[in-house]
Amino acid sequence: xxxxxxxxxxxxxxxxxxxxxxxxxxxxxxxxxxxxxxxxxxxxxxxxxxxxxxxxxxxxxxxxxxxxxxxxxxxxxxxxxxxxxxxxxxxxxxxxxxxxxxxxxx
Amino acid sequence: xxxxxxxxxxxxxxxxxxxxxxxxxxxxxxxxxxxxxxxxxxxxxxxxxxxxxxxxxxxxxxxxxxxxxxxxxxxxxxxxxxxxxxxxxxxxxxxxxxxxxxxxxxxxxxxxxxxxxxxx
Numbered sequence: 001x002x003x004x005x006x007x008x009x010x011x012x013x014x015x016x017x018x019x020x021x022x023x024x025x026x027x028x029x030x031x032x033x034x035x036x037x038x039x040x041x042x043x044x045x046x047x048x049x050x051x052x053x054x055x056x057x058x059x060x061x062x063x064x065x066x067x068x069x070x071x072x073x074x075x076x077x078x079x080x081x082x083x084x085x086x087x088x089x090x091x092x093x094x095x096x097x098x099x100x101x102x103x104x105x106x
Numbered sequence: 107x108x109x110x111x112x113x114x115x116x117x118x119x120x121x122x123x124x125x126x127x128x129x130x131x132x133x134x135x136x137x138x139x140x141x142x143x144x145x146x147x148x149x150x151x152x153x154x155x156x157x158x159x160x161x162x163x164x165x166x167x168x169x170x171x172x173x174x175x176x177x178x179x180x181x182x183x184x185x186x187x188x189x190x191x192x193x194x195x196x197x198x199x200x201x202x203x204x205x206x207x208x209x210x211x212x213x214x215x216x217x218x219x220x221x222x223x224x225x226x
Contacts (some may be wrong), residue, residue, distance in 0.1 A: 001167075030209070030210070031209065031210035033210075033213070035213070042200060042215075042216040042217065042218060042219050043151070043200070043213070044214075044215075044216070044218055045212060045213065045214035045215075046119075048205075048206070048210075048212040048214070049210060049212070054214065055175060059137040068219070075137075086150065086151055088151075088212070088213070089210075090209060090210050090211050094164060094211075095141075095153035096153070097150055097151040097152070097153065099150045100150045100151075
């Protein structure tokens, strides 16, 4: 079955750029989406179709996807961005989620 | 703006059937697929399956033998049944709107989640 791999944790200082990766075989030929989940809350879509941002998501969130890796980038990271982030793709499952990355802003 | 509200029993005994329902408000029910996704305590997200307004379903291969997703178009609702539950099925269950364009799917918005605990 298709698998997506994310680093368990990423740390970033406030105001700096956070980069979260998601790896999968030939992922660049699929579309990746990203979700933010804060403790006790439901996931929220932050990026879809690799790089599209829902209208209510801040511009500091961006995405890219090439080769075997999709990347979520948060520019000018704020304390409110501290959360778990999950990538997702349409694969052989047919839907697959990555294991999640805990973003710490410190 | 689409909103989802879900409900169902939160405590089950092993071998019982999990039943959850999700109501869709404020959106064109017939235009999307509707999914169930679960999250075990402290773990990641697992897709369970989906249905559209016509009743066409897709299920996760790992759960397919125990899952049924149904739709009630007259009330803009869809439901999840998972039979023969065990402790491994303890999780927060979410319903979600699945947008599909070509060869991709994304989920937005999500319901508020229902914690289902399986314990004897």
